[in-house]
Amino acid sequence: ARSDDVDDQFSGRANGGRVPLGLKTKRLRVLVTGGAGFVGSHLVDRLMERGDSVIVVDNFFTGRKENVVHHLGNPRFELIRHDVVEPILLEVDQIYHLACPASPVHYKFNPTNVVGTLNMLGLAKRIGARFLLTSTSEVYGDPLQHPQVETYWGNVNPIGVRSCYDEGKRTAETLTMDYHRGAGIEVRIARIFNTYGPRMCIDDGRVVSNFVAQALRKEPLTVYGDGKQTRSFQYVSDLVEGLMRLMEGEHVGPFNLGNPSEFTMLELAKVVQEVIDPNAKIEFRPNTEDDPHKRKPDITKAQQLLDWEPVVSLRKGLPLMVTDFKHRIFGNPREDTG
Ligand code: NAD
Ligand code: UDP
Ligand code: UDP
Numbered sequence: 284a285r286s287d288d289v290d291d292q293f294s295g296r297a298n299g300g301r302v303p304l305g306l307k308t309k310r311l312r313v314l315v316t317g318g319a320g321f322v323g324s325h326l327v328d329r330l331m332e333r334g335d336s337v338i339v340v341d342n343f344f345t346g347r348k349e350n351v352v353h354h355l356g357n358p359r360f361e362l363i364r365h366d367v368v369e370p371i372l373l374e375v376d377q378i379y380h381l382a383c384p385a386s387p388v389h390y391k392f393n394p395t396n397v398v399g400t401l402n403m404l405g406l407a408k409r410i411g412a413r414f415l416l417t418s419t420s421e422v423y424g425d426p427l428q429h430p431q432v433e434t435y436w437g438n439v440n441p442i443g444v445r446s447c448y449d450e451g452k453r454t455a456e457t458l459t460m461d462y463h464r465g466a467g468i469e470v471r472i473a474r475i476f477n478t479y480g481p482r483m484c485i486d487d488g489r490v491v492s493n494f495v496a497q498a499l500r501k502e503p504l505t506v507y508g509d510g511k512q513t514r515s516f517q518y519v520s521d522l523v524e525g526l527m528r529l530m531e532g533e534h535v536g537p538f539n540l541g542n543p544s545e546f547t548m549l550e551l552a553k554v555v556q557e558v559i560d561p562n563a564k565i566e567f568r569p570n571t572e573d574d575p576h577k578r579k580p581d582i583t584k585a586q587q588l589l590d591w592e593p594v595v596s597l598r599k600g601l602p603l604m605v606t607d608f609k610h611r612i613f614g615n616p617r618e619d620t621g
Contacts, residue, residue: 310359312336312374314412316367316403317381319346321483322417322475326379326523327351331360338373342366344384350482367399371406377530378407381417383452396451397458404462407470415471415530416459420541420578421449422474430545430579433474433537443573456537463535471529476541476580480519480600481607491516494552495601495608498559508570510549515579517542518600521593528589541580542593551597558601 313330317323318339323346330337336359339351343364354360365371367382380403383395400416407414423431424439439449456472463470479491486496494504517540525540546554549565556563585591595603 310334310336311376312338314338314340314373314375314378314406315381316340316379316399317346317383317417318379319343319348319350319362320381321346321350321480322478322519322522323379323381324350324482325480325519326381326526327354327360329523329527331357335359337361338363338375340365340367340371340373341382345484345487347482366395367402368394370402373406374410375412378403378412378414379417379526379530380414383417394451396448396455400455400458404458404466404468407468408462408466411468413469413471413530414459414462415473415526416455417526418452418456418472418474418537419448420474420476420539420580421445421575422453422456423575423578424449425573425575426577429577430543430581431539432581433539433584440573444571445573470535471532472535472537473526473529473540474537474580475522476517476539476578477514478517478519478522478541479604481604482519483604485608485611490514490548490551491601491604492608494555495559495604496612498555498563499605499608499612501560501563503564503566504552504555505566505568506548506552507568508548508574510552510565510567511547512570512574513545513547513577513579514551515542515545516551516597516600517593518595518597518603521595525585525589525591525593528591529585532589534588538585538589539580539582540585540591541582542595542597543580543582544597545577545579546597554597554601558598559605 313335315323315327318327319341327337331354338361340363382399423437427438428435441450459470459472462468483492485492497504522540529538552565
């Protein structure tokens with residue numbers, strides 16, 4: 284097939300290692316680890332739309348084949364079941380490294396952030412690919428500075444229940460910068476703030492998915508603690524735009540990618556009531572340990588250097604995930620994953 288020929292020329296296999304200049308701009312080969320997950324699958328959609336050749340590596344720990352099923356059969360798309368904790372040999376131009384058990388229910392005891400990131404950096408080094416790490420606002424811990432600027436070093440408990448995630452991502456950032464400085468690989472770091480949208484895991488315990496699923500199931504919305512803690516919620520298409528601008532741009536980062544509109548959990552519950560069910564009840568539950576009190580990104584750096592800012596408000600974005608959640612909760616004849 285024609286696409287295969289082009290791929291071979293890119294990797295240099297077709298002409299004894301000489302990559303023809305100029306060809307690279309025609310079609311990029313992009314690896315998305317965690318590409319069957321929530322954010323990853325939306326990113327894959329955009330890359331496929333752009334005409335790239337996309338390889339997804341995912342162990343389906345929290346991701347689902349359904350999220351990328353619409354690309355199966357396309358010669359530019361490849362899906363590999365693989366755990367990034369194990370080494371892998373591939374030839375690509377860019378690596379978006381998203382693989383990570385991203386919710387408190389899933390991330391405990393998992394070395395993906397450290398060992399998986401090391402392997403993907405080793406891969407990037409061997410093939411000279413550009414590497415983008417999806418880090419998290421959790422690197423700021425329970426922040427003593429508000430809103431959080433990229434230069435803030437954070438307030439993280441190294442031995443708490445959330446530590447393997449926070450500290451895992453902090454270590455992943457360190458490894459990324461070490462490979463950049465030591466091995467000269469091109470890297471990009473995104474610090475992602477709370478993101479929501481279609482294809483979010485329904486039962487992984489995050490607040491937006493919990494509230495939306497609860498409202499649809501006519502169950503009470505579970506507000507933890509007094510509900511006065513804040514978060515800033517970003518719609519997934521805004522994040523994907525930011526990730527792609529970061530990858531294509533010239534700046535290493537780290538960059539905060541998030542929506543600066545801040546809501547308390549009680550305010551979020553009110554928006555969910557407005558959008559889905561005005562009769563939904565609110566039920567208070569004890570909060571989890573080490574829950575950050577406030578979180579809101581300062582996105583000045585991304586605005587200035589990436590010319591990026593979110594455009595979808597919570598009231599516009601929430602309804603966009605309701606159709607997908609309804610289908611997945613109550614059954615869906617058309618298998619439409621949104
Ligand atoms: P997700 O759970 O939907 O996606 C993660 C994907 O990685 C899943 O498909 C999962 O199966 C896969 N995966 C996990 N461990 C793996 C392993 N060892 N090998 C191969 N694949 C593996 O979560 P998401 O929300 O899409 O998050 C994507 C990335 O963005 C993560 O790195 C996460 O830390 C980061 N992030 C997300 C948010 C958010 O609000 N969604 C916030 C901050 C950071
Ligand atoms: N690695 C990989 N694919 C590659 C190259 C490396 O998975 O194409 C893994 C490799 O197995 C190692 C990690 O990446 O565990 C770091 O590789 P690097 O070459 O930087 O370190 P070294 O192997 O020299 O310790
Ligand atoms: N939360 C809540 N009800 C829920 C789930 C979470 O009130 O059903 C709260 C949680 O205590 C936290 C906030 O919502 O203060 C965001 O939690 P999430 O797990 O979504 O994201 P993170 O804590 O990682 O920002």
